[in-house]
Amino acid sequence: MDLTPLAAGLAMGLGGIGPGIGLGIGFSKAMEAIGRNPEASGTIFVPYILGLALTEAIGIYALVVSLIILFT
Amino acid sequence: MVHVEIAAEELFRLGPLIVTNSMIGALLASIVLLVIALRFARGSGIVPTRGQSLVELPIEFLAGIVRGTGGKRWRQFAPLIFAIFLFVLTANWLSLLPGVGTIGLVHEVEGHEIIVPFLRAGAADLNFTLGLALISFVSFIAFGLRANGARGYIKELLVAEPAYMTPLLTPIHLISELSRVISLSMRLFGNVFAGEVLLGTMLALTTATVFLLPLAFVVPVVFIFLELLFGAVQAFVFALLSMTYITLAIAEHRQHGDDHHSGEAPEQGTAPAHGAA
Numbered sequence: 001m002d003l004t005p006l007a008a009g010l011a012m013g014l015g016g017i018g019p020g021i022g023l024g025i026g027f028s029k030a031m032e033a034i035g036r037n038p039e040a041s042g043t044i045f046v047p048y049i050l051g052l053a054l055t056e057a058i059g060i061y062a063l064v065v066s067l068i069i070l071f072t
Numbered sequence: 073m074v075h076v077e078i079a080a081e082e083l084f085r086l087g088p089l090i091v092t093n094s095m096i097g098a099l100l101a102s103i104v105l106l107v108i109a110l111r112f113a114r115g116s117g118i119v120p121t122r123g124q125s126l127v128e129l130p131i132e133f134l135a136g137i138v139r140g141t142g143g144k145r146w147r148q149f150a151p152l153i154f155a156i157f158l159f160v161l162t163a164n165w166l167s168l169l170p171g172v173g174t175i176g177l178v179h180e181v182e183g184h185e186i187i188v189p190f191l192r193a194g195a196a197d198l199n200f201t202l203g204l205a206l207i208s209f210v211s212f213i214a215f216g217l218r219a220n221g222a223r224g225y226i227k228e229l230l231v232a233e234p235a236y237m238t239p240l241l242t243p244i245h246l247i248s249e250l251s252r253v254i255s256l257s258m259r260l261f262g263n264v265f266a267g268e269v270l271l272g273t274m275l276a277l278t279t280a281t282v283f284l285l286p287l288a289f290v291v292p293v294v295f296i297f298l299e300l301l302f303g304a305v306q307a308f309v310f311a312l313l314s315m316t317y318i319t320l321a322i323a324e325h326r327q328h329g330d331d332h333h334s335g336e337a338p339e340q341g342t343a344p345a346h347g348a349a
Contacts (some may be wrong), residue, residue, distance in 0.1 A: 044110060046141055053309040057255045060262035065266070071078050 007068040015062020022055040076269055080197040081188045094190055094197030097172065101163035101194055109215070112180055130158065134311065142319055150319050152211055156204060157311035160195065164264060164303030173268060195264035195306075198257065203348030205257035208314040216321030224320075250316060256310065263306045267299045 030048045034041045080094035112127050120128060134157055138150050166172065176189035196201045216225045230247070232241035274295050278288040 046137055046312065049309060050312060053259065053313060054255075057259050060259050060266075063266055064258055064262050067076075067078060067262075067269075070197075071076050 002043075004069060009072040011069060012062055015065070016059055019055055020057035022058070023052060026051050026055060039042040073185045075184075076272070077186075078265070080192055080199070083188070083190070092194040092197065093176075094194055094200060097167060097191050098163055098194030098200055100191070101159060101166050104166065105158055105162050119299055133197075134308075137312070138315060142315060143323060145322055149211070149215060149315065151317045152207075152318075153311045156208065156314055157307050160204070160260065160307035160310050161304060163194035163200075164307060165300065167191075167264070167268070168303070169197065173272075178200040193264050193268055195260050196268050198261050200261040201264075202253070203254045204260070204310070208256060208310075208317065209253045209275055212314070212321045213315040215318045219322040256313060260306055260310055263302055271295055271299065290339070 005035055026048070030044055080092035082090050083093055083096065084091055108127060112124050117124075131154060133151065134154055138146050138153055142150070172191040172193065173189045174187070175191070176187045178185050178206050180186075190215050211227075216228075220228060229245065230238070230242055232238045232245070271292060277290065278284045278291050
């Protein structure tokens, strides 16, 4: 039995947990900050996008690994 | 089932150079950019026409951010950041046009008929994103060297702030510098490539049975909109991260100098040791 699809699915699924939680925390904090101080939304935007990109990179690594498992 | 190929497919060879469909896609993006630039650089006036303001819109948006977060020397690296942003954005958005990744020659591999498309998203090839990431890597090292001088930069790179932590921190520092290239390139590649696979899968799912066939006109549209958004966000993120790395490389020296002059209490003891090292 070929378990390669299972491995790819597990790699992506387990690898998505951490970044998901991290992105959720980051987004909720950003919204909280904008809610407290709506004028600061312009200042918050750039660091927020940066943090989002850096957190999301972990998920992308999982995606790349699972794609490599699947298609090579 | 969707056919997925991680590496870009070879179209033809020019001597030793293998021309892939991704390279054609990236070339098309740069031609489009060039045509737009030539068209609007010549005939631009103080009062912008409709087309001109459309072209100036992303530049103004990015210029505001570069000016706001790029520090004093933002004028030096702003063109590089604009070029990276516009190139990645054009390449990403061109890949959403109908025909990219679908029109091609049919080849037979291991009994299956697969289509080798003439065009493929530029960033759906790791070579494209790795090349861009290397440009960003070389430029932030060059800006760091120019701002701090060769000695200052190497000292900053190899000697940690309390000198006795150097054996522990220097490897981590070096690895984190190198991993920027990998994370920059993998992020863009992963996003664009996953987007292509996602669009293909959505189309394949909706055309799998006759009952779902009407959905084939609706469902992919939603995801194409999503890809428009992701294409812009990823281009922005790539440009923004390159800018942040350059700004950090330039600013390292200034922080260093401040430490010496102000000499905060916990760092006072280590400052002479650092200077000797």
